[in-house]
Structures are given as C-alpha cells and as structure tokens.
Amino acid sequence: MDKKSKNLSGSLCPAMASADLLGDKWTLLLLREMFLGTTRFSRFQKAIPRMSPSILSKRLKTLEAAEIIIRKAAPSGQATEYKLTRSGRELGPIVENMAVWGMRWRKRSIAAQDCDVGGFMWDFHRTLNTSGLPDGETVILVQISDRTDLNTWWVIVNDDDVDLCTDDPGHDVDVYLTAPLANLIALWLGDVGVQPAVDDQTIYLDGPRHLMNTAQDWMAQSPLVGVRPAASAR
Known part of the structure; x- marks a missing residue:
C-alpha cells in the first residue's frame, strides 16, 4: 500500500469519517427526505416504507448525536419534528450531487432494480x-x-x-x-x-x-x- 492509500484508510481521514456516518443507504434516504421537507416520524415511514421503525429510530438518533439534526416540538405540541442544523444543511449539495451522478452513470441499474x-x-x-x-x-x-x-x-x-x-x-x-x-x-x-x-x-x-x-x-x-x-x- 502506498503512502496515499495509507492516509486514506486511516481514521483521521475526513472523507472516511464522513463515510462512516453517512455511507449507509438508510441514512442517505433519510437525509434526502429531510431536504424534500419531511420532518415527522410517520411521514418518514410513508416515504421510505422498507425502512423498519427500529432502523428509522436508530438513524434519527445517530444524526441527532452527530448534531446534523435536532428534535423540536411541533407547533401543535402533539408531535416531534426533526429539523436540519447548519451542519445538516451543508450536506444538501452533497446528496444532490450524488443523485445527479446516479442519474448520469447508474440510471440503467436504477430503472431495473x-x-x-x-x-x-x-x-x-x-x-x-x-x-x-x-x-x-x-x-x-x-x-x-x-x-x-x-x-x-x-x-x-x-x-x-x-x-x-x-x-x-x-x-x-x-x-x-x-x-x-x-x-x-x-x-x-x-x-x-x-x-x-x-x-x-x-x-x-x-x-x-x-x-x-x-x-x-x-x-x-x-x-x-x-x-x-x-x-x-x-
């Protein structure tokens, strides 16, 4: 392994640290929903029906612990809403660029899945x-x-x-x-x-x-x- 590869595989690599947090498909789908305006647990379930409630809860807690989202009481006071922090909002262009790349280079496999x-x-x-x-x-x-x-x-x-x-x-x-x-x-x-x-x-x-x-x-x-x-x- 060359020096560059060793640096990339190390835990101090920012790209690897980001991938450890965001590289899971459920996390990316969850973030995509938040960028599209979804804020409540029940709406996440409808938008991502294959995501079990336990996985959804776990991913929300992980993103909250990483200060990418925060929990807030809904205006009605009867539900909890999840909102993006400044850190979370900065992920918007990353998720969008991944979607654009997928349409350009992986569209055939997307349509066939x-x-x-x-x-x-x-x-x-x-x-x-x-x-x-x-x-x-x-x-x-x-x-x-x-x-x-x-x-x-x-x-x-x-x-x-x-x-x-x-x-x-x-x-x-x-x-x-x-x-x-x-x-x-x-x-x-x-x-x-x-x-x-x-x-x-x-x-x-x-x-x-x-x-x-x-x-x-x-x-x-x-x-x-x-x-x-x-x-x-x-």
Whole structure:
C-alpha cells in the first residue's frame, strides 16, 4: 500500500469519517427526505416504507448525536419534528450531487432494480406539477396493473396540497392512470413522454379532454428528469 492509500484508510481521514456516518443507504434516504421537507416520524415511514421503525429510530438518533439534526416540538405540541442544523444543511449539495451522478452513470441499474411501490408513489404524488391542474380538487386514480397488492392509489390535489391514499376516500375520480410499474417509472424518469406512452399503449390515461390535453404539463416527473445518462463509462 502506498503512502496515499495509507492516509486514506486511516481514521483521521475526513472523507472516511464522513463515510462512516453517512455511507449507509438508510441514512442517505433519510437525509434526502429531510431536504424534500419531511420532518415527522410517520411521514418518514410513508416515504421510505422498507425502512423498519427500529432502523428509522436508530438513524434519527445517530444524526441527532452527530448534531446534523435536532428534535423540536411541533407547533401543535402533539408531535416531534426533526429539523436540519447548519451542519445538516451543508450536506444538501452533497446528496444532490450524488443523485445527479446516479442519474448520469447508474440510471440503467436504477430503472431495473426492484422498486418499492410505496416509495415510488410517495415520490410520484409529491412531484405532480399542481400549477398545470385546474383550481380546486382533482382526483387521480393510479392503478398499477402488474401488482397484486398496493396496486391502487388515489392522488388528491387541492390547489397546491397533494394527498396520497391507499383506501378509497370516496371522492369522484377525474383521471384514471393505469400501467405496469416499470412503465410508470419510465414516465416519471422522463424516458418517455405522456403522449408517446399513450400512443404506444404502455400507459392508459382517461379523463376529461382538458386534463388529457394538458397531461404533459401536470404529470409527475423526477426533479432530475433533465439529467441525461452519460454515453459510456469509458
């Protein structure tokens, strides 16, 4: 091992110290949620459904001990909220750059992985472009045709407020969106546009004409949809 390698492997290396704290996938997902505005335990559970409550609690305590987050009483006084400290906020560009790198160099493996339906739908519902929808309430029923469970989701939009339900809320449905999960992910990642997907019958979209004609304007898309994959790792 050369001198440079020895220095990197030592405990005094700042990069290694950072990796020891932040290199866990659950920690990165948790931080990503905080940068997207999630602050409460129950909301973390909905956004990262594969993360067990015990792991979530442990990661929150680790980040709090490292002074990356702090616990504060919610304004209502009935719940605890987790807030980023100055140290935590400085991690924002790091997490964002990791996401951009992943879209450029690892997008193929990202799209092919076994995606968690709940996690995807959480991303889907909060990335709807509500400004492209009419004022008032719009209800979108998303049906994932190749899943036998967690395959029906109601997305309820009230101006800028968007809720996600797995149980029928009893509202009239305005738009029906049906597709296999992989096709929905391709649509969300920007690999295919709404109209080409409809024309190719990779997704089924039905609703009033004014919502169909503007679907490209309001459809949910990844915030990183503009990051194009690199041509080759070489």
